Structures are given as C-alpha cells and as structure tokens.
Amino acid sequence: MDTSIGSEYDFLREEIRSFLTANGDVAVPAGPGFGGDASQIRERTLEWQKRLFDAGYAGRTIPKRYGGAGHEPDALASLVIEEEFQNAGISLGMENQGTGMFVPTLLHFGREDQKQELIRPTMRGELIWCQGYSEPGSGSDLASLRTSAVLDGDEYVINGQKIWTSGAREADMMFALIRTEADAGKHGGISYIVLSMDTPGLDVRPLMTMTGDASFNEVFFTDARVPAMNVVGRPGQGWEVGTYTLRFERNMLGRSSTTESYLAGCVDILRETGLIDSPVYRDRLLKLEGRVQAMKYHQLRLLTDRLKKRDSGAGGLIVKLNSCQLNYDVCALAIDAMAERGVLKRGSKHVRDYGNWQRNYMYALGLIIGGGTAQIQKNIIGERGLGLPREPKPAAA
C-alpha cells in the first residue's frame, strides 16, 4: 500500500512553507484558537483570502482567464496543501457558499460573461454570497419550493420567501432556486438565478440561532425585479444546476482535517486540566480517536477512488453523516473537560478559546441538520448505498 505522495510534490511543499512564513503576519489560524473583535476577524479573513487566491492555494484549478492559478485538478496537490496548512495550524481560507458552492457550479453551467464577471471577486472575498434554497414549506423536500418568478419583458419579477439563509446580511449576492414555470412539474419548472442583495423588493430579517448568532436569515421577495440574463444554465434547468452544487456542500461539510484539529485541541484541554490521566476521560477520548482515525483513512480510500476514477459507492455517502456527528462529539468532550467553565459563552470573563467550543458544539448540531438532515442522509445511504426500497407515497386521502 502506498500512502506516500511522491517526491514530485516536495517542491510544492517547500513553496507552501515559504508562503506561510512570508505571510505569517496575516495568516489566519485554524481551529478553535482564533477569535476576538468581529470586524477585525472579518478584515483579516478577507485579506488572507485574497493572498490565498492570488498565490493559487484557494480555487487552485480555476482557469487563468478567470483569475485563477489554472492548475489541472490534482487531488494529491490538494492533499499536500491541506497537510501543510494543517501542520502549520493555518486556515485554508474561506470555504463558504461562494467559493465552495457557487463558483464550481458557475464553472460548470455558467455563461462566459458570468464567469468573467463573478469568479475572481468571489474567490478573493470581494463578493460574498448566500444561498437561497430552503423555504418555510420546503426543507428536506426542497423541490416543493414555491418562491416564483414571472417574466416581464427582460426581467423576472420574484415573489416569495427563503429561510435559513446563512450570511444574507453580510452577502452582496444570492444564488437562488426559483420557480419560473408553474406547470412544468415539481422538478421541471425551477431556475437557478443570481441576484444582488441590493435589489429593491428584498427584505432580509435576521433569524437568531441557538448559538446566539444571527447567522441565519429570512429573505422576503416582494416584486423584486432581476434581469432575465441572471439565470445560470437554462431556465427550467435549475434543479440540475442547484443539486450539482449540493454535491460540493456534502464535501464541504466533511473535511477530516477539521475534525483532527478539533480533536488535537481537545487533547490540549485534557492535558491542561490534568484529566488526561483520568481513565474515564481517556476512555471517551480513545473512543473518539478510533472513529476519527477510521474516518481519516476512509477519506484516503475515497481519494484513491477519485484518483482512479472509480465510484466509491456507499463509502462516499457516509461522510457527511459521520463527520458532522464526530465534530459534535469532539466538542462535547472538550466542554465536559472544562467542567463548570464549560457554561461560559463568548465575551465572558474566563471563557476559553473565545467560546468557540460552545459555539461550535451547537453549530455542529446545526450542520447535522443542515445540508440534508442526518435522517435524509440515512435515507440516501439506505436507498442508494444498500438498495433498500423507497418509502411508498401515501395514498391520496
């Protein structure tokens, strides 16, 4: 078995190390240790994102004509980059709706002028995106969405409501699934539309989450007019375009290096508190170690499948389910190890790591639900992975 990456990547390693040294003043730390003033965090995150993109570490395969580094897709190079950043404890930059989901979709389905206009500023963090998919009546059953657009000349007039829209108030742009044809069937009448968050007729209302952040929002559309040119792909192709993006979301929610750095942080707390010597805590820690290590090597197996252009079958379907639950369980142990200190939240005197453990604990629960709930994931694993039959549709009343 060959788990080496090959000496041809040594040069890349060197390059990354010098980049990280040269940019050490701006580099954003990974893991729970980064926090503080919100606007300073934002400013530094954006600056770091610019440097990463310009150096070709973010959006590495984006073609040069859109401002990217234009590298061939190379899963091993991505792994080397991930390893080096992880070893240095540095963030790989913004992985969000814009960079992680919108850009790959646009590269696949977009028109040339859309790509020219939107990719570079998105990757440099100058255009921040939010995703308008879920609606109050359309969560797990997304294709039942009802926000609609009617063509009026060369504009769509949009009415309806989106919900769980992360980052809508900070966002400059939204990509949304909108019903443009009323009678083209459940999946057939949907279009993928991009729009500016400054569009008149848009009303964004924050939705406070259990973490205490108002990271979610509701977005109301009242006769909001958007150029018909803003459709990505063909009108009516939105389900295909939008679910192509969801594949990226499933990847985004399951990076094993994130879990590993959280587990390392958890071990630090256990050492500091002396609980590392408690057999009971060690037992909990080792149970997590087993699961984290298994997922780590499972992801190497999936990477090998990708390199060999082989279908991973059921193996690929379990990553989101397992990773989100693992992140949750790692945070739970860290908080337990803090004992009473674990009750403190961000901003409080004596809080550890800016309250990130408490926040991420709840945020991980949000991710267990978001991006296809754990229960929907189990349906997918059961049906696509194990070939179990779908639940029959209820008979009409």
Place this chain on the structure above:
Amino acid sequence: MDFGLTQPQELLRDSIARFLAQDVDIERVRRVMDSESGQDEAIHGQLGDLGITGLLIDEGLGGIGLGMQEAGIAAQEMGRAAAPVNFHSSYVLAPLLIAAADGGERRNELLGGIAEGRTLVTPVLDAPIRNGRVDGTVLYVPDAAWSDAFLLESGGSLHLLEATVAGIGIEPLQTVDGTRRVAEVTFSGIDLGAAESLGGNADSTRRAVHAAQIALAADALGAAQKGLHIAVDYAKERKQFERIIGSFQAVKHMCAEVLAEVEPVESLLWHTADAWDEGSEEIEHLAPLLKAHATEVASQAVTMTTQVFGGIGFTHECDMHIFYKRVGYDRQMLGNPTALREQAAAVMYA
C-alpha cells in the same frame, strides 16, 4: 497515493471467499458449532492446501511469505464465513512467534508443518514457568484440545512442548461462539528439560500479539459485514403492513447507521496492517486502537442487525446469531475494547 488493496490482494480475497463459500458453508459451520468437541479436523488441511495457513511463513519454508495485509484479508473472510478455526492464534500468533525464534532445524520443520496445515501449534502466552519447571494452570487457550505442540511464552522466551509429553491436562471449556473453542490447560510440574528452547525476545512477542489483535479485529469486521448483508437481504424481502420492511425508515436507518460505522473500519484495518508490515512504531497504539474500535463497532452492528430480523433474529434457526456470537469472541480475546483503549492511551498520551 494508492490507499487500498492491490490487485493480487483482491484476487487473494476472492479466492479465499470462493473456497469458504463452497467448502465451509453455513451447514458445516453449524455442525461444528453445535458439536460437543467443536473440532473441524479437515479445515486445517484445506486451508493449508490453499496456502492460507502459511500466509505469514517464508516461501523458503513452504509458506507464501506475505504480510499482515494479506493475513488481515484472510481473517476478515474467516469472520464473514464464521469459519471454525482460531486463525488469529494458530496461523498468526504461532507462526510469527516461531519465525522470530532461533530454533534452527526444528523451527523450520514446525513452520513447514503449519504452512501445510498438518501441524497445529498452540501459543500459551505468559506461561507458568518457574524454577526450571512448567507448573500451573492456564485458561482460555485456543485450539488446545487438538494441538500438536504448545509454544510456551514467558517474558519473551519461548519453549516448545510436545502435546504428548506427560503431565499436560486439557479440559475443554464451552464457548458461546461454538465456532472457536478454548481450553483449560494444566501443566503439572513438567521439567523444562522436556521442552525445547527456541530463544525468543519480548519485542517479537509483542509484535506477534499486535498481529493477532489485527486478525481478531478483521474477523469481527467480516462477521459484522456479513450480518449487515443478511439483514439487508431480509429487509428487502420480509413484508409487514403490506410493505417491504426495508422501506420503513425505522429499519432502513438502522441499516444505514450500521453501514456508516462499519465501512470506515476497513480503512483503519488496512492502515494498521500496513503499519505492521512496514514495521512502523505507530503499531504500538494502532493495533490496540484498531481492535478496540473494530470490535466495539462490530458489537453495535450485530446488535442492530439482529433486530432487523425481529423475532426470527432471536432463534437458533436464523444465521444471525452465529455472527453475533462470533463478534463476542473476537471482542473478548487478547484484550477487550476498554482494556485496549487504556493500552493505546498509555502509548499516545504518555
């Protein structure tokens, strides 16, 4: 980067699986399981013909000369078939201990016999050797009742004691997993002069034990995978409330959860077997961690998949209990999950 089995390893897996499916079917397993002695006399020779008993033995000595990656594959298939053999002990621990010893001609002879499946050597770890005598009782010794020779390990040094030597008392114990048996072995003050010294050292003993732990983990994984397989097949056929039960989310989600936990264990097995083959220091924590994790996941898996069968899952007639019990044996032998986590922690967080 190529994380996974090689083509020859996949071929090996297929050929072992084919042999087990044909010759060691569930009826044969049940006969051994329900028998008084628990012995399947023919299986050692059959595995020898296929080269499986000699996977870890040098080619020059009649073996195949492969490593733990291959032995792990074999063990996983044994678990999947619930094959009535203590593979981890007779064909992993024993040959590795002997191979690391010095015993000259006798050593080679033993390894050759194991490779052919005609010699069964039973390792006895931490044997009661004091003042030049073998004196005391050892419990839970695998395959002792039909052993040709006992390989006594004490503080790393090895002595070979033929089973015919006077003063060895063997009392078979009844195991829940009838597919593999253990015994109480009493050595009644046997002069060590009756045994042959094979040298040996503590490091190679520890290394051999790691290998046997990997084999038990692989066995549990195979049994859990087989349990899931038959449970899913059942869930695709059985109807209640005019529906295939696998279409109920309550059943479907149990199966999905089992798959999600079991699948990554295979990758951890491959990595650990690889670390053993490469002689990496990581093995000190990986072997116990793997066995703890694999058997813990497998226990949970068979608990769930038994329930997929409903009442029939609790019957002797349904095959599910065979795999359930198989995992139970793998879990307890050579360190249970709790003890092994403690052992791994001592290495990782020293």
